[in-house]
Amino acid sequence: MATAPGHPIDVHTWSTPNGWKIPVMLEECGLPYRVVPVNIGRNEQMAPDFLALSPNNKIPAIVDPDGPGGAPIAVFESGAILQYLGRKTGCLYPADERARVAVDEWLFWQVGGLGPMLGQAHHFRIYAEEKIPYAIARFTDEARRLYGVLDRRLADREHVAGDYSIADVAILTWAKYHEKQGVDLGPLPHVRRWLDGVLARPAVQRGLAAI
Structure with a gap:
C-alpha cells in the first residue's frame, strides 16, 4: 500500500494482468489507495454498483476522491486510468x-x-x-x-x-x-x-x- 498523504484512491480490481496495472502504477507514484476486490470468478463485475463505475463490466476501475477541481471522479479502462494517473501526478507520463x-x-x-x-x-x-x-x-x-x-x-x-x-x-x-x-x-x-x-x-x- 502506498503511504503518501491524501485521500486513498479506491481501486476496484482483481488478480489479472489488467487488474494489476493500477496497483503497480499507484505504487510507482506513491499514491495512497485501497483495493476493493471484484471477484470475477463469482461474476461480481456484473453487480449494479460496479456497473455504475465500469459500464463494460470489466476490471479495473477507480474512484479518485481528489479528482479534477477537487471533486471525485470514477475512471474505467486500464489505459485510461494509467493516463489519468500519469497526468494527475506527472509520474511515468512525460509532459513533452x-x-x-x-x-x-x-x-x-x-x-x-x-x-x-x-x-x-x-x-x-x-x-x-x-x-x-x-x-x-x-x-x-x-x-x-x-x-x-x-x-x-x-x-x-x-x-x-x-x-x-x-x-x-x-x-x-x-x-x-x-x-x-x-x-x-x-x-x-x-x-x-x-x-x-x-x-x-x-x-x-x-x-x-x-x-
Whole structure:
C-alpha cells in the first residue's frame, strides 16, 4: 500500500494482468489507495454498483476522491486510468508532447493488440473446455509475433518508450505470463532483459502483491 498523504484512491480490481496495472502504477507514484476486490470468478463485475463505475463490466476501475477541481471522479479502462494517473501526478507520463506520443503509441499497442491477443491465447490454451487446434495455433502464433515486435523495439533501448513509463506498466503485467501464452523468451533476449528488470522494481513487486 502506498503511504503518501491524501485521500486513498479506491481501486476496484482483481488478480489479472489488467487488474494489476493500477496497483503497480499507484505504487510507482506513491499514491495512497485501497483495493476493493471484484471477484470475477463469482461474476461480481456484473453487480449494479460496479456497473455504475465500469459500464463494460470489466476490471479495473477507480474512484479518485481528489479528482479534477477537487471533486471525485470514477475512471474505467486500464489505459485510461494509467493516463489519468500519469497526468494527475506527472509520474511515468512525460509532459513533452513527442515523448508522450511515443508512450501513447506503445500503451495503445498493448491495450488494442497485445492484451487482447494474449488473453485469447490464455483462454484457448488453458481455460477453454474444448481444445480447438485452429484457435490455439492462431492466437499462439500472434502472441509470438507480438513478442517479436516488442523484442525488436527493445533491441536498442532500456524501456519501450524512452524512460520507464505507463507503457511498460501496461505491458509487464501481461508479459510475466509469457509461458502460459506459449512464448519462449529464449529467442527474445531483449524482452527477457527488460522483463527481468521491470519485475525487479520494488514498486512493481508491491503492486503485484496488493491483490
